[in-house]
Amino acid sequence: MTVWRIRRLIPLTHYEQLVLNDSRIFKRYSNSKPYCYSRFSIKAHTRQASHSYARPKSYESVDSTQQGQRQCRNVLIYGNCKYEGKGCTFYHPPASYQAQEYDQFYSQSQPTALFPLNHHLYNKSTAPYPDLSGTHHGFFVSDDIREDLHRRSENLWSIPPQSTGLPDEVHNYHSLAPLEPTGPDRRKYFGHWATSCYRATSTLDGAVYALRRIENFRLIHESAFSAIEPWRTLSHPNIVRIREAFTTRAFNDSSLVVTYDYHPLATTLFDTFLIPKPVPPYQSRGLAPAVEPIPEETIWSFVIQISNAMKAVHDRGLAFRVMDATKILLTGKSRLRINCCGLADLVNPDIHDVASHQQEDMISFGRLILSLCSRSADISNYAKIRDIVSRSYSTDLQNAIMFLISPHGSQKIIGKLFDFIGSRLLLEMDAVQLRADALESQLARELENGRLVRLLSKFGFINERPEFARDYRWSETGDKYIVKLFRDHVFHGVDENGRPVVSLSHVLTNLNKLDAGSEEKLMLISRDDQSCLVVSYREIKRCVESAFR
Ligand SMILES: Nc1ncnc2c1ncn2[C@@H]1O[C@H](COP(=O)(O)OP(=O)(O)OP(=O)(O)O)[C@@H](O)[C@H]1O
16 A cells, blocks of 8 residues: 655755655745655555654644644544554544544545644634534525525516517616516506506616506606605615606507616515415315414514604605505515505695695505405405404504504604504514624625635636646646645545545635635645645645736
8 A cells, every 4th residue: 555654854945856765856936945745655554653753843733733642643644543542642633523624535545634623714703693514504605595595586687578569678678577467457556547567677777677657648747757756865675766757658658657676576465465365176165265364473563664664754745645555565574665656646646735645644554454464455344354353463453553544633643653563663673683693694604705716716717727738837837836736636636436526615625724824734746646745725825826926
């Protein structure tokens, strides 16, 4: 069997090959005193031999010990010591170190040092929610968030269906895709206008927007557009932001189009909670299936979000004027945004004063909560609905609904609703802050990824440059050679059967140590197995930098 042993250390200043004692030695071109090792074969390994040779100075860090004990060379060379627990007095690191850091990578025939992780080099130590699994998953955003973001991105950038009959371009927008089926039985906005919604991409900024088209609409005067100005500047987390409004003949009629921010995969409160479920065919008497009541915490969260948006709007002297379940968007589990703001002011200029619109907003809000609590869009049978609500929800919630729906004249202001909400606001705040913390820690993982991608890109730029393919000095000497050997070490390892080892943890561990410029040393072996070189990650980092420049 051929094994590696350290013969002696030679500080060198130039990079070249020497032949010494029938072994090849690599010198490194560096000012920072690297060391080289010669290689030779031995016939058999004995316990005596593995412990006997001189301990080289630069091997200190590789040979790290615990409790002042020197680490057993058998572990270093073979990965284990068959005399462990049978009289060997040297230190044997726990097997978990090998599994944790070197999973699959090092075989017994590949000598290497095993030592504890330098935890400060890993992002896990900074994350408030560490991934305790000890796998590379800790370096990436969690599966559910990743999947959710992918689905949104897919929704955002999916190719619009062919033959929609929609124009290729409308104003500054292209790639229109319908967001809802268009048919004759559509509900009319303000009882008059048929509307349709599209997702479209802006030619100005490349972003995706939601276009709401009011069909066959005649704008009396251009000055009507000024009605949306106060809404355009309103940026609120619970309001879908309006961007612009224009008229167009691109749909072969005179349409008014209002552009809003697009929220991928948004559904409406109506579609999520109020749409009547189809009666299963096996249910004989056509009874509607029983629906689960929405949990009270969720209802309070909705109340808080809507009242927050309503307060911002009313404080600006504005009113929603349309507040129903089809005009409130839901994203994720419980994030609400009020949709279509400003549209009523544009298509149906004020017939009443703002104060009375605001009173109507609050009544509509109360009726919306009643609908959600009873899971029914039809709340005309008020006594029955109240009975349903009183069975499933607290008196506090019922009182809040009563406050909203009962007429108080101009006395009633939305700010008063917060008296009913009380300390539930703090629960909402806790939930929001916990969510923000969790997302921030996920973001920190992606930060690490960006750093590693930049590092990998550098490798890509340096290694195997075709213009230097015939130039031996390019990659077979100097810094570039070390970079090449390191790349082999990271990506081209093989197991004892010669099969490629694919271990993402190994790749990430090595790249992190390289990026941090760790003083820890590793052994790089040439492709022909004839030479090896011990260098620190810090030295390799310097080589990468210098080769890259
Ligand atoms: N800004 C937006 N971002 C993402 N999706 C949106 C946006 N605005 C509307 N939608 C989606 O478009 C679809 C149609 O919206 P719309 O407001 O017309 O609801 P609706 O239930 O069809 O109401 P109506 O019966 O009044 O037409 C909904 O499924 C909604 O999720």
